[in-house]
Amino acid sequence: MPPSALTDSTAFSLVDGEMDAILRALRTIGTRRNALTPTCRIPPEILAEIFLFYQQQTASSSPLECPSGGIGSSGSGGGVGDAAGGGGPPRPTLKDTALRWVPGVAHVCRHWRAVALAHPRLWSNVTLRLGREWALRMLALSKSAPISVTLADPDPCEASMLLDPWGLPPGLSALPWSSPPWSWSSSLSPGGAAARAAQQLDPVDVLAQHLFHIQELDLAACSCTILPWVRLLETAAPLLEVLWLRVYPHRPGTRHDVPVPLPHNFLFTHPRLRRLIVDGAHLASWTVSPAPPLTALTLLNVCAPDPRKTSSIAESAELVQPPPLDKFLDCLAHMPALVTVALSHCLPLLARGYSPRTVSLLHLRTLSIHDRVDRCRQVLDALDVPPMTTIKVTCWSVCPPSEHDYLRVLPSLSAHLCQRPPPTPPPSLSSSSQNANNKTSAAQSNSNSSNSGSGSDGPHALSLSLESIDGRTELVLAAWRNFVPPTLTEDHEQYFGPRGAPDVRLVCEWDASDDDLELERRALRRACAGVPLDELRAVSVCAEAAVWNTRDWYDTFVGSVEITHVAALESPGESVFDALKPPSAPSPISTSTSTSTSTTSEINHNSSSDDNNDNQGSSGSSSSNSETDARRPPTPPPLFPELVSLTLAGVNFVRASEGAWQTLLSALTARQASPSCVTILDRVELRGCTVADCMADGLNEFAAVVVWDSVTDPDNWMHVPREVGGEGEDADADADGDEDGDEDEEVVDD
Secondary structure (H helix, E strand, C coil): CCHHHCCHHHHHHHHHHHHHHHHHHHHHHHHHHHCCCCCCCCCHHHHHHHHHHHHHHHHHCCCCCCCCCCCCCCCCCCCCCCCCCCCCCCCCCCCCCCCCCCHHHHCCCHHHHHHHHCCHHHHCEECCCCCHHHHHHHHHHHCCCCEEEEEECCCCCHHHCCCCHHHCCCCHHHCCCCCCCHHHHHHHCCCHHHHHHHHCCCHHHHHHHHHHHEEEEEEEEEHHHHHHHHHHHHCCCCCCCEEEEEEECCCCCCCCCCCCEECCCCCCCCCCCCEEEEECCEECCCCCCCCCCCCCCCEEEEECCCHHHCCCHHHHHHHCCCCCHHHHHHHHHCCCCCCEEEEECCCCCCCCCCCCCCEECCCCCEEEEEEEHHHHHHHHHHEECCCCCEEEEEEECCCCCCCCHHHHCHHHHHHHHCCCCCCCCCCCCCHHHHHHHHHHHHHHHHHHHHHHCCCCCCCCEEEEEEEEECCEEEEEEEEECCCCCCCCCHHHCCCCCCCCCCCEEEEEEEECCCCCHHHHHHHHHHHHHCCCCCCCCEEEEEECCCCCCHHHHHHHHCCCCCCCEEEEEECHHHHHHHHHCCCCCCCCCCCHHHHHHHHHHHHHHHHHHHHHCCCHHHHHHHHHHHHHHHHCCCCCCCCCCCCCEEEEECCECCHHHHHHHHHHHHHHHHHHHCCCCCCCCCEEEEECCECCHHHHHHHHHCCCEEEECCCCCCCCCCCCCCCCCCHHHHHHHHHCCCCCCCHHHHHHHC
16 A cells, blocks of 8 residues: 555554564664673672672662652563552652662663562562552562561551641651651642552551561551551561561550550560560560570560559559569570660569579670669679670669669679679780790789789779759769770860760669759769779769769769869869868867877986987987877878869859859969879860850960860850950950959969
8 A cells, every 4th residue: 555545643653663663673682782791691690699789788878869760661671660650749769768779780781680580689678668569569579588578557546646846737747757758748638648558558468478488577656556467476487587666655645555565475486586676565475485595686675665654553554564583584594695685664573582593694795774773673683794794774763762772773783893804815826925924914913903902893984963854853873994085186175074885874863853952962972982983083973953062072082093084064063173172281289288298298208218318319309200290180182183184064163253263273273282193184174164264264374285165154145255366365354353464373373
């Protein structure tokens, strides 16, 4: 048929068919050509491993930019499928999901895409954010390979939503913060939440059909939604290694929080568990005996609901069911590989009788417990942990709370701090050199033991903090077994205490409605008395309202002669000035009676010695001096004789006619002239203090390094830090009333 006899549409169809045939032929030729390249001649097994490595690299790096259509939208066949339909909200991308590696693999050539689709491990991290079709496709491609699944409520409960956080538009606060930005517009639209829920998979169906090959499972929802999901865990998951269960509470006054317990058979039906994190739920049973020990479990984190925040006693008993002590210890004994243990509001009930049983956790590195003070003490005494284990205790008590409660826990923490870490074995050497090194190490150990004077070492750094929060007083005690002094470079920066996490941390709280300052002072003193202080090198005391006076400083730390770094924060900052002054030599005991008696005894002594010794003058004078020295009381030792760094925060040097400033200058001057202070102060820091510019400059006479944040009045939000040099310093000097500018020198001379 001649072309003139065809209609336009028919002619276009014929030409388009010829073009499609040519394109298919070109793609076939391109496929044959790609098969000759070195990258396509790599065996599929090795190529799949390369893809896995690339997947891991992209998971830890920044997200990859990808066309919004995803795989399959470029027109080439063999894609996974479209991500979303035609209309509605913007189509999701892969950059915010675990599939950000797909464009670099599946969009290269047909061979790479076929290898990727045929390898189940590449699709093991199931992504549910891209809709139902993506999730079903990934579950099908993963086949029976171990998978990781994160399930959240597609239609969250209104009672568990935040009410307009940070002023966000209505509806936006209801979204989980892990949701991608593209889903916000759909939830803000009419019926957006319901449409989004319809696009997601039902978590119950996912768990029921794929629990047998789930390796890592993350469940997050409110208590009324997540309970059916948790009940499905009664079925054994033979490959489950990681479980992260998060139960979001309802807002107060909306709905009752349903208790969410893990099934009774959970621990002994999942033998491959490596990490167990439970937040907002609790274990219904701590029984592990029917199954072999959980030798792979390294992380146990169980945070049950706080019974103090429940509305009634019945609700509190329903939410938290602590196990007996024997079952609790049996459970930990079946977990010998534990490295991190964090237990909150789920510690065992206090046993009626004393139990000498202990459980050794040889690999434990971090122990964190939060519960009533009697239960915390019971657990600390029942666990045998290595000396290098970091212990964090947060305790509270009932009927009624008191500042004496933490004294029950301090003995156990002090005993842990005094344990010596095991010595590191020396490297393997020859027999002769090894014997010589053994003798040298033995001699050093003997000398160290003789110098220490005791068989245990105490902490080298201590931090005490006392503050009132919501009508309750909170005391925080932190201790470090080792202290590394700051370097010369770090001396010019602000000092916030020892680096690293403390080896022991104790947080105790009690009712502070009466605002008894004497009670808070006693709490600080008793906390210091419960910790060995002989080996301290650094100390920090912070209190807002407690009266920590000069006598408290001296009586508490006078025996800690090796302290080099002191940080006095808030109220204790002003009281430390008088304590830093070296005590003056006390005068001898001189009364009229004692003087006459001593004179008579001296005369008798001299007369008797005149008959027996020709050198009576020298002997009489020496005996008189010795008796005078004997009557003189010994000079008290100074506080912090080896002080090197002094940090002051929140001190007002201007009020009360600069009384605090004059006291500090007097103390520093006396320390420089005292031979009992064996070191010279190297560093002084003023942080958040009310101080004049000339005061900060005057500290250069006593310390080589003065660190100041240039804040003269921290209560004035309009304060502008001074400029170094210029007319500002002269004006400040004139404002002090010192015309010649040498007021600081006069104070030093005095």
